[in-house]
Amino acid sequence: MRLILVAGSTRTAAVDGISAAGATPELRWHTPSADAELVRYGRLVRAPLLPTSPTGCPTPALVTRAVVELLGLDVVVCDGGLAKPTGAPTVGFGAKPGRDVRDADPVSTAPGAFAAAERFGRSLDEDHLVVGETIPGGTTTALSTMRALGESYPVSSSLPDNPLARKKEIAEAALSASDLDPGEAVHHPELAVRFAGDPVLAVVSGLCVGALDSGTRVTLAGGTQMVAASALVRHAGSVGPMELATTSYLADHVDLAPAARDLDLDLTVTDPEFADDRLAGYATVGREGAAMGGALALADRADVLDAVEGRTLALLDSLDASHGDSTVEEDDRGP
C-alpha cells in the first residue's frame, strides 16, 4: 500500500473569498508545497510557513502526517502543477499550475499530465493506492468540472460558510469562457478537466484510471474534489472498485451518498474525535484535505485512531518550536 499526495495549484484560488487554504492569498500559493513537505517529512524544508486558515486552523496535512508516522506509510508526492518550490521529492507529469477556470483553456497541460499519470499508476503495480490532494481553490474547479460532465453533486468548502453562489457563478463563467454547455463534456473527461478543471484533477484521475486498469485497489482520500475526480474516472469508462474515504466533518457538511451511489464509490466516513481546542477548527474550517480522511480511515482500520490526536498535537508543537524561516521569498516559479 502506498499513500500518494497530488499537490498543485490553480489561479482560481486567487478569486476573493473562495478558499481558506492559506492565511492570505499570497501564502496560499505555498500551501500545496508546504503540505507535501509536512506529509513527507513532518516538517517544513523549503516552504516558508505552516499553512493555516485565515482564522488560524492548521492544515489537515498534519493529521495525515500523524497517521503516516503511526503506521509507517510510504508517501509519494506527485506534482499536479506546483506553483512554489517544495523540498518534498515529487514525481512529475508535466502538469503546470492551472490558470483561472474563467480563462480560455485554463489547464492546457491536463491531457499530457493525465496520460503520464495513467501510465505511472499502471506501472506502479501496487495492491492498494490511497490518493489525496492539496490544491487551494480546488472545490471551485471541482464544481465546474462536474458541470461540464453534466454531474450535479454538491461541493464543500474550506470556509465556515460555503460561498456556493460565488462558486456557481465561477463555474458558469468557466464553461462559457470555453464555449461548453453544461454536460457537453459527458464521457469526455479530457475536455472537462482541461477546460473547466485543474491540474490536480487531471493527475488524480489519470493515476486512478491507470491503477484500476492494473488491478490496483484505489482509495480516494478526500471529499468533494475526489467526487469530481471519481466522476472523471467513471466518464473515462473505468469501472474498477473505488473507495471514497473522508472525514465526518466533511460528510456532515455535504451529503455524499448520491455521488457514492451513482459513481459506485464505497463510502468510508471517519470521525477523528478531536477534543483539543487547537484541532477544533477542523470541524468547521478545512474539514478535509491533504488525504486527511483517507489517513484517518487507515488509522481506524489499524486500530490506532485514538493515537492520532496526540501525534498531531506533538507535530504542531514541534513546528511551533522550530518557527522555521518565516520570510516568504519571491521566486521565479510563481504561476
Add this chain to the structure above:
Amino acid sequence: MRLILVAGSTRTAAVDGISAAGATPELRWHTPSADAELVRYGRLVRAPLLPTSPTGCPTPALVTRAVVELLGLDVVVCDGGLAKPTGAPTVGFGAKPGRDVRDADPVSTAPGAFAAAERFGRSLDEDHLVVGETIPGGTTTALSTMRALGESYPVSSSLPDNPLARKKEIAEAALSASDLDPGEAVHHPELAVRFAGDPVLAVVSGLCVGALDSGTRVTLAGGTQMVAASALVRHAGSVGPMELATTSYLADHVDLAPAARDLDLDLTVTDPEFADDRLAGYATVGREGAAMGGALALADRADVLDAVEGRTLALLDSLDASHGDSTVEEDDRGP
C-alpha cells in the same frame, strides 16, 4: 538518518570506452533514472530495463536497495540532471544534464544547483545524511574536476580495465576548452564543477556544504567521484566531519588513503563478501555506485551484512521474473 541518491547525467558518458554503466551507449542515458527507481521502489516503473554492464553485471543499485529494505531506510532521490524520465520522486535544484566536459561551459546549471542543494541540505536539518550518486561517465568528470582544483587523486572505473589515458586526455581537453590551467580553480569549486565537472557533483557538494553547515554528519557513499565531491566541499571552505564509505572492490582497485588524509575523510571500506556467481561481476565491473559502499557500511553497523547477498539475489530474481517493458521509448527529455 536519511539516504540521498543524486541521479544525473553528462554527455561525457557518450565518449567511447569510458563507462560500463549501461549495456549500450543508448541505454546508459536511462541508468540513473532506473537506479533511482530501484533504490526507491525495488523495481522499475518508468525506466525500460535493469541497468547492466556490457558484460551483464547488474547495477549496484540492487545492493543499495537490498540494504534499504533490510534497514527500512528512508530514501530521497535528488535530480542531478536526469536525461530520462524516472518514476522515483525527485527533489529538483534546476540541474540539467551536463554537456561533454570538452565543450565550453558544460555545466551552466551548476552554480544554481549548488546553491539550491546547499539550502536544501541545510534545511533538511538531519542528524546524518548518507549521500550516493549515479551518473555514467562520472569518474571522467571527477578527474577533470580535480585537475581544475589542482588535486591529483586517482579515479576508478566501472570497466575491468580503467581507460585512464583516455580519461586524462578528456580532462586535459576539458580544461583547455574552458581556458583553465590545472589548479587554476583552487578554492573556486564553483568554477571547477561548472567548467570541468558534472551536475551530480554540483548537487552532491552543495548538499554536503549545507548539511555540514547545519551540524549534520555526512557520509559520502561512493568511491572516487565522492573524492572529487569532497574536494569541492573542502575547496568551498567547509571543514565539518565527513566519512567516505565505499566497497572493498573499489578500495582494492584505487588507493584512497592519500585523498582521505588530505581531505580529512574518515574512510570506511566494506567487503560485501558476495559468493554467488551472479554478483561476482561487482568485484571487477561496477565496483561501486548508487550508494552501494555506504549502504554496505550501514548494513555492517546494523549487523545485517550477511543478509545483503540473499536480499540482492531475491531482488534480481523478482526483476528477472517481471521482465518489464523492454522496449526503449524515445522521449523528449534526452540531453
